Amino acid sequence: MIYETEEELLIHARKAEGKTFGEIDQSARLSNGKSKGSLGQIIEESFFGYQVNSEARPDFENLGIELKVTPFKRNKNNTVSAKERLVLNIINYMEEVKTSFNTSSFWKKNQKILLMFYEWMPELNRRDYTIHKSILFTFSQSDLEIIKADWETIITKIRSGKAHELSEGDTVYLGACTKGSNKNTVRNQPYSETPAMQRAYSLKHSYMTALVRKYIKNEELISFVQPEDLKNRTLNELLQDKFGPFIGLTDKKIAGFIDIPYNSKSKSFIPQIISGLLGIKGTRLNQIEEFAKANIQFKTVRLEPNGVPKESMSFEVIDFHQWANETWEESYLRERFIQTKFLFVIFEYKETKKDNPNRELYFKGIKLWHMPVKTIENEIKQLWEEVHRLLKGSLEVNYVSRGKQIVEKNNFPKSNFNGVTHIRPKATDGQDKVLLPTGQRITKQCYWLNNTYIAKIIN
């Protein structure tokens, strides 16, 4: 059937809301073994009645609309998230370099997307997932500017003969994610002999989560940029513009400028400074549109006069059961660093604590950073492998006395492990322990980035 108008198509698409894939499927793809065909193919064939294809043209060609069927999930804290990134068309490195954004395969195929969200639930069979919502999606003006810049970043890398070095961390909303059965799925690239992993355009996980929250939960985010700002400046440049004028001032003085109470002990003090300097005072950071969509997480860095933070940087408490039961390629830690951009808000002390116990904190600047692929695949992987190995049985947890105290000791990687990362306790008190897959009990631990590594990133 040909849909003559967008309205006609959308009216039909909405009829799927509330239905399960089992109810829709007429192709026996679902009953025919486990992985025969995607849920998207069932919708294409059984619901819209067209043959599955892999053409460069949009699925509903006369309307210029691409169909995408994508999962979301409910979290323990009652929020919803996209289950995964949205994978779009494969990048043909040889051809894509000949295009501009408006003639690119990305834009031709994906400028209008019929998005059908279904709810993924771990305990359900695929046939019982329910379609919740169908929407006709187009990119907002601001999103489109950021995506254009992302597209340019990707194409520039291919034109520089570096398609093999593409990574999702390079870009903000539009990613170039790997697509293929394994590392051997490669393609030729035009300006280098090195085969590059096959990649597809994708909308990042965090971007999709923002869409899910908007369209399933009606949650709105607050933006700190105007579309016209993004025409000539990247997101990073706009951030630098907003923070730059305050470099060299104390935290106290900055708080005064934006009229927020000075309370350096408060956990919300730095977040208040950030939203204040961005011109959206009072906005919680997870409500900032650009931060949510790009998965930008702020971290405060306080440098000592020697340029090194006194303390290393701590992260989440480790789920050791997950760590023991996953592979590196799909590991929490790998995804964590691939998918996160950090906004370092950097302050420095100009005196040592010894010289001046009441020393002041001066703002030094911000740095938008993601961990380089090399570091993830070397040092972070080393950490993952060592912890994974210890959890198979060679972990030692002992108790030794230290003065009046009994102290717990373990042989997880320490700060001299590889210069980048280590494992250390992070608990509320001595009773705050977890059970390990080995059967041992241990004080809650988290992974850390070494203070010396942070210093190297900043300098």
Place this chain on the structure above:
DNA sequence: GCATGATCATGC
């Protein structure tokens, strides 16, 4: 002075 373990303070 650094490395490592311990735990506090805040906010949801």
Place this chain on the structure above:
DNA sequence: GCATGATCATGC
């Protein structure tokens, strides 16, 4: 009650 950011305390 717990997660998280932050910092303290001890021993070498």
